[in-house]
Amino acid sequence: MEEQMHLSKSLSLGVAAIALLCANSVMAQVADGDTSTMKIGFSNSYSGNSFRQVMNQSFEAIAKQAVADGVIADYGMVSANNNVTEQAGQIQNMILEGYDAIAILAGSDTALNGAVRDACDAGITVVVFAGTVTEDCAYNVNYNWASMGKQEIDFVAGQLGDKGNLLEIRGIAGDSTDKDISDGLHSAAEAYPDLNFVGTVYGQWTSTVAQKEVATVLPTLPDVDAVVTQGGDGYGAAMAFAASGRKMPIIIMGNRQDELAWWKEQKDANGYQTMSLAATPSVSQIAFWTAQQILAGKDVPKKVEVPLLTINGDDLDAWLAATPVGGVANPTYTQDLVVKMIDANKNGDPLPATPAPNQ
Template sequence: MNKALNRAIVATGLILAATAAQADTADKRIALSNNYAGNSWRQAMLKSWDTVTKQAVADKVVAAADPFTTAENQVTEQAAQIQNMILEGYDAIVINAASPDALNGAVKQACDAGITVVSFDGIVTEPCAWRIAVDFKQMGKDEVLYLKDKLPSGGNLLEIRGLAGVFVDDEISKGIHEGVTENPQFKIVGSVHGDWAQDVAQKAVAGILPSLPADIVGVVTQGGDGYGAAQAFKAANRPTPVIIMGNRQDELAWWKEQKDATKYETMSVSIAPGVSTLAFWVAQQILDGKEVQKDLVVPFLRIDQDTLEKSLETTEKGGVANTEYSLEDAQKVIAGK
C-alpha cells in the first residue's frame, strides 16, 4: 500500500508540476496577422501554423492561437487588422508583415498596450518587436555563387522577383545584384515580378522572353516561380537555362524529371514555411517570461542535386519542402544553438 501510495503521490506531483509549468501561458491568446495567402508557400505556412497551434491549444499551453489573413497585400488593411487585435485583447501578435516599416505605428500601439509582437519572414523594424528571419540577402547571393561554380564563363541571367514592395523581395533581389556585381561575368538582362506564384511567373516570363537575348544561361528566382519559368521557356521553344528553384513540390518534381531524362542540374532554396510555428513558440516563451533577444536568425532550407529525391519524397503534392518547429526547437534557437 505504501509503495502504491508513494507512486500515486509522485504521479500527482508530476501532473501538478506540468500544470504549473503551463500555468503562465495557459490563459494567453496569440493571434497571427498574415498579409498574403496567394501562393503555395503561404498556404503551407498557414497549414503549419494550424497543425502546431491546434495541438498547443489542446494541450492547454495557450488558450487560443487564431490566424487572420488580409484580403489584399495592403499595409493599411493589415494595420487595421492589428488594431482590431489590440481591441480584442490578444496577449501576443505574430506577424508576417506587408512592410518592414509602414506597420511600425500599429506595432508600437500593440506594444504600448502590453502586447508581445513577434514578426517573421516579413519582419518589422519597430524596436519593441521581435524579429525572426533568414538572411534573405545572402540567400539571393548564394544563387549567383552557385551559378558561378556551375557556369564559370558567366552569361545572361533573367531575374524573377517576388511580391513588389515586400521586404523579402527587396532583400533577395539585393543579394542577387550584389552577387552579379562581384561576378561581372554575369549580366541581368531582364527582370519581372512573379509574385512567388507559378502561374504569375509563367505569364511574366512569357511576356518578357521575346525581348531578351537568345542565350539566357540562368534564371535567378525567389520561390514558387521556377516551374512557371520552365514552362514559359518550353512554350517559347527556347533552350532551358539553369533555373534556381524555390522548394515547391511542382518545381522539385519537374527538376527530377529533367534530372532523370537529361542529368539536368540546379539547386533549390527558400525559407521553410514552418517558420510560422517557430514564431508561435517564441511568442509563447516570451509570454512565459523567458528572456529572448530581439533578432533571431534561422537557416534557409536548401536542396541540392544529391538531396532532391529525399526532399521530394517528403513534400506533399502542391506543397512546399518544410520544417515545423517544436517548443524544444524554439528553445534551442533562443539559446543560440
C-alpha cells in the same frame, strides 16, 4: 608521480570542459517558465492565396498541439483581407481579449505602429514575422533576403566555373522583398566578374507569368547559362526554354511542387543539377515558438533571422514526396529547432539547417 597525476587531472578537467562547451553549443537552451495559462494570437494581413492559407494551417497545427500538451491555454487567429485599418482593429481587439502574445504578419511597416505600441504598453509580447514594422517595441522574425541572392549566385558560379550568362526573373516591381533579393544577386555577382546579366523580366512570383515573360524576352537574348529566380517562377521558366528549343540552362527553383517534380524528371533523365530555395508558409510556427519562449523567460534578440529552406539534389526525393501537388515544401518547426535558431542569432553562429522529412 604527483606532478604527473596533477597534469592528468588537469587534462581530464580540460577535456570535460571542452566536451561540455561543445554539448552546449548544439543543445537548444529551451526556457521552461510556465506558459500554461497564457494565450498566443496570430494576426495575418491576408489569407487569400494558398501560401497564406497553408501559413494559417501551420500556425493552427502547432498551436493546437501546444494547447493539448499544456504548453499554452489557448490561441486565436484573425485575417484582415489586406486592409491595414481592419488589421489594426483586430489587434486592438486581441489586446482587449487578454492575449499574452501576438504574432503579426503586418500589412504595412508603419500603419500598424499605433496598435503594436498599444499592445506593448499593455504588457503583450509582439512578434512580427516575414516582414517588419518600424515600432521598435516589437520582436522581428524574418529572412535575410539578400542572402537568398548570394546563395543562388554562389551555386551558379560553382556549376559554371565562375563564368556565364544569367537571366534574372524578379518578383513584383516596387516590392521591398523583390528589391532585397535582386540587390543580393547583383552584390554577390560582383565577386564573379565573368558572370553577366543579359536580361531581366518580372515574373510576379507566378509560374504562368514567368513563362510568358521569359518566352517574350528569349529571342532577344544570347545563350543563357543560368536563370536566377525569386520563387514560384522556375517551372514557368523551364517551360519557356523547352518551347524555345534552346539548351536548358541551370534554373534555380523555389520549392513549389511543380518545380521539384520537373527537377526530378530532368535529374532522372539526364542528371540535371540545380538547387531550390524559398521561404516557407510554416514560418508562422517559428513566430509562435519565439513568442512562447519570450513568455517563458528566454532572452531573445529583438531581431531573429531565420533560414530559408534550401533543397539540394540529395534531399530532392524526400521533399518532393512530402509536398502535395499544387503546394510548396513546408517543414514543421519544433520548439527545439526554433530555440536553436534563436541561440544561433544570440551567439553569432550559423543558422541550423532544416532537416529533410523523415530525418
